[in-house]
Amino acid sequence: MLKGIVIAGPTGVGKTDLSIKLAKEINSEIISADASQIYKDLNIGTAKITLSEMREIKHYMIDIVNPDSDYSVGDFEKEVNKILFEKENSFGTKSKNIMLVGGTGLYIKSVTDGFADLPAKNENIRRELDKKSLEELQKILKDLDEKAWSEIDLSNKLRLVRAIEVCRLTGEKFSELRLKNKKNNNYKFLKIFLTRNRDELYERINLRVEIMIKNGLVEEAKKVYNKYRENLYKISSIGYKELFLYFENKISFDEAVELIKKESRNYAKRQLTWFRKEKDYIIYNFSEMSESKIIKDILKRWKNF
Structure with a gap:
């Protein structure tokens, strides 16, 4: 090695x-x-x-x-x-x-x-989420994955979008997937x-x-x-x-x-x-x-x- x-x-x-x-x-x-x-x-x-x-x-x-x-x-x-x-x-x-x-x-x-090994970005989901405010994205993530919401930089729109995107594409929690x-x-x-x-x-x-x-x-x-x-x-x-x-x-x-x-x-x-x-x-x-x-x-x- x-x-x-x-x-x-x-x-x-x-x-x-x-x-x-x-x-x-x-x-x-x-x-x-x-x-x-x-x-x-x-x-x-x-x-x-x-x-x-x-x-x-x-x-x-x-x-x-x-x-x-x-x-x-x-x-x-x-x-x-x-x-x-x-x-x-x-x-x-x-x-x-x-x-x-x-x-x-x-x-x-x-x-x-x-x-x-997280899924690739999805342009349709991103276009939809890009239109939403920071506060709306924070609420969506909290509903999907409260642990990710508590750990992520809530002022960073890109990271919020990515976490929500992963949750939607996989049906699983971003906070759990990223530990694998x-x-x-x-x-x-x-x-x-x-x-x-x-x-x-x-x-x-x-x-x-x-x-x-x-x-x-x-x-x-x-x-x-x-x-x-x-x-x-x-x-x-x-x-x-x-x-x-x-x-x-x-x-x-x-x-x-x-x-x-x-x-x-x-x-x-x-x-x-x-x-x-x-x-x-x-x-x-x-x-x-x-x-x-x-x-x-x-x-x-x-x-x-």
Whole structure:
């Protein structure tokens, strides 16, 4: 069995810098596991890595679809396993190692633990559900599958639609079906989770939002708003949906910025909750340990993994 490394953690914790340094140490390529960085045009608000930051480390799963596309965790799992299969079968060449880096827990889990074989999307059902409001979809899902309703991001219309779609197509509960995982690769993963003390993490997130604003997030979000105006409800990435409200004069600019900070902190909190429930993760706290020491310890574990 081949081996890889997972570098997970909440938004703003410092995954990118550490993963680049670690990738150089172990001759690795990086697969991004970020549900927002797969989208084209969403750069500043997703803290997408730049070509200069990549430092010649090959990255996968960045800028692969338009932000109004119906892209699911199942699509991600299939694409990543295709990459892993190709690397596994690169006969005659010295294949590089693989690191899975990001904060989208379900994306990572679909690769490391497997993903349920759920039905393909149904355009007729989606057209019907797309016309309904967020509140109507929440009620439909609660009636069909209360457990899924209690676990899902109720502000994410795409995820609500997908859960309802699966329930209707199978006659079963989405919350139960998605636990019937099937692993489709021959990799075992050393799982690393990076964190910081809450106050420090939240301070970093607030500062990062301010830097994004200075670096042109508003202008970028305006271009996205104009380009995808017909399907804006499909774009739920933090930093964009809040500014869309500002563009529509529903909130002030200052309110939009504060909302981005708040949503980013809440997202980090959800990420921390998710990964703390997962098994087999080795936890490193940047507030208690330097980056260089963390890398050194990971390398020692990797050697014996």
